[in-house]
Amino acid sequence: MNLILSRDTQVKIMENTVTNAEKYFGKFCSLMAAYTRKTAKLRDKSDLLVKQLIDYGNTENPELRTTVKNFAEELAKVQDYRQAEVERLEMKVVEPLKMYGIVIKQTRAEIKKFNKARNNEIKQLEKLEKIRQKSPSDRQLISQAESQVHKATVDASRSTQQLEETIDEFQKQKLKDIQKIFLDFVTVEMVFHAKALEVYSNAFQTLESYDVEKDLEDFRAKIHITSGTFHETRPVTATSQSTALPWSTQSIQSTLQKLTLVESGEESEEDQLEDLRGAEYTQIRRVTSRTT
Amino acid sequence: MNLILSRDTQVKIMENTVTNAEKYFGKFCSLMAAYTRKTAKLRDKSDLLVKQLIDYGNTENPELRTTVKNFAEELAKVQDYRQAEVERLEMKVVEPLKMYGIVIKQTRAEIKKFNKARNNEIKQLEKLEKIRQKSPSDRQLISQAESQVHKATVDASRSTQQLEETIDEFQKQKLKDIQKIFLDFVTVEMVFHAKALEVYSNAFQTLESYDVEKDLEDFRAKIHITSGTFHETRPVTATSQSTALPWSTQSIQSTLQKLTLVESGEESEEDQLEDLRGAEYTQIRRVTSRTT
Numbered sequence: 001m002n003l004i005l006s007r008d009t010q011v012k013i014m015e016n017t018v019t020n021a022e023k024y025f026g027k028f029c030s031l032m033a034a035y036t037r038k039t040a041k042l043r044d045k046s047d048l049l050v051k052q053l054i055d056y057g058n059t060e061n062p063e064l065r066t067t068v069k070n071f072a073e074e075l076a077k078v079q080d081y082r083q084a085e086v087e088r089l090e091m092k093v094v095e096p097l098k099m100y101g102i103v104i105k106q107t108r109a110e111i112k113k114f115n116k117a118r119n120n121e122i123k124q125l126e127k128l129e130k131i132r133q134k135s136p137s138d139r140q141l142i143s144q145a146e147s148q149v150h151k152a153t154v155d156a157s158r159s160t161q162q163l164e165e166t167i168d169e170f171q172k173q174k175l176k177d178i179q180k181i182f183l184d185f186v187t188v189e190m191v192f193h194a195k196a197l198e199v200y201s202n203a204f205q206t207l208e209s210y211d212v213e214k215d216l217e218d219f220r221a222k223i224h225i226t227s228g229t230f231h232e233t234r235p236v237t238a239t240s241q242s243t244a245l246p247w248s249t250q251s252i253q254s255t256l257q258k259l260t261l262v263e264s265g266e267e268s269e270e271d272q273l274e275d276l277r278g279a280e281y282t283q284i285r286r287v288t289s290r291t292t
Numbered sequence: 293m294n295l296i297l298s299r300d301t302q303v304k305i306m307e308n309t310v311t312n313a314e315k316y317f318g319k320f321c322s323l324m325a326a327y328t329r330k331t332a333k334l335r336d337k338s339d340l341l342v343k344q345l346i347d348y349g350n351t352e353n354p355e356l357r358t359t360v361k362n363f364a365e366e367l368a369k370v371q372d373y374r375q376a377e378v379e380r381l382e383m384k385v386v387e388p389l390k391m392y393g394i395v396i397k398q399t400r401a402e403i404k405k406f407n408k409a410r411n412n413e414i415k416q417l418e419k420l421e422k423i424r425q426k427s428p429s430d431r432q433l434i435s436q437a438e439s440q441v442h443k444a445t446v447d448a449s450r451s452t453q454q455l456e457e458t459i460d461e462f463q464k465q466k467l468k469d470i471q472k473i474f475l476d477f478v479t480v481e482m483v484f485h486a487k488a489l490e491v492y493s494n495a496f497q498t499l500e501s502y503d504v505e506k507d508l509e510d511f512r513a514k515i516h517i518t519s520g521t522f523h524e525t526r527p528v529t530a531t532s533q534s535t536a537l538p539w540s541t542q543s544i545q546s547t548l549q550k551l552t553l554v555e556s557g558e559e560s561e562e563d564q565l566e567d568l569r570g571a572e573y574t575q576i577r578r579v580t581s582r583t584t
Contacts, residue, residue, distance in 0.1 A: 041330045
């Protein structure tokens, strides 16, 4: 009969099961936490991009301004979904994996309890064996030792049964949890990818419908407003060279004076732009608040 | 007439256009590069997860082993798509944004050339003004200065025209490029999200079809193989206590000896597992090779 041997093999399997779960669930936990952190960093970079896009849009012509602003808003939406992804990964993947530390500790305590009972059983058996060899005729002493062995065996048996139940429950829960945790991981990822795909489809249409020509006309009008007439009135013919030139002393003076005026005028236009940016920032603050 | 003033305003707009593009394209470039790097890090973490999943699968019962292995393969596929995403972002977004450094440098040189010609024109005008005040009757000197002004004006005019063309081309290209670069960004992201969604759908089915009960039966059979009979044969009744106990001196001895044998047996089983893992690693090397 191999009672102690079988129990020993059994407990070895149980110990391996727990040790293995501890090892891999620990690794999965730290890797999933790292994956979540990297996702959060990707969100942070995207938030900065959204902020710069809105900044930039405000410096551009109306068509591009609207396009860039709308694109930035779509990009911000993707980050909101990424933020939800991060929170769900934390809650549905990282946390349940962390919980395994506690479950494993409890199961280890159960195994320890069993090992103690088993060791006592072996000790009593060895004691009985010694008595049998030294005093084979001392019936009373042998009977006493046998009684001790019996008690230890009953104890070990009870402990074994408890351990079996614990480990059975542990394994059942572990298998179910692995399935659940990774299913949750996949679900969280699928939801994010589906939402991102949807939002990027809108962003694509926003960008595609941008009318480059319209902005270009605006820009051309802006840089040609004065130079357009300037080209026509400019007397660059050789014949007019010796005759009266289109500059008078007065006009040169006033022109040189105005050069400084133009520069200060440019500055106040920039101030107006700053005010506009300020208004846009209130919308963006929602995005940046979660990064700080 | 405000010829110089208008040209000054014009060049101011042009300079602002280039400076603004330099500022924001530079920011977009570094942010997109950072976004790409963070994506690559997410891929790295996922690759490690794939590796650990395959490792873990090899320590589990057949059903879970197959499930985890298949899931790991799907996860590896997502990382292959993420790798493609990283490469495309580099090529279609980061590189074109980098290229703007060169375009901006060229446009700046054109503006500098114009400024030089414009400054010379102002200088000649000032010279003419001085002569007119000092020697209003010296027709020859005035005529000479007027000729210099004319030359400088023709030069500035030619330079202005060139600058206008350059800046027009720059702006046109810039607007088109912004549209193209962000459209490419959105397209790269859409392709990735669509592919990830597809692969995760398969992964979901793989995990969902996992049969926990089957593995649990295997596990129960494993830990009860000996203990099953052991429960039935165990004499834990109070009446059998004083009668013959089921242990003989011999059985105890052999049992105690076997305890060590069991342990060495466990070790060789682990060696076999190591061999199995080795085979799986060749497949995984493909994944890890790109991270080192």
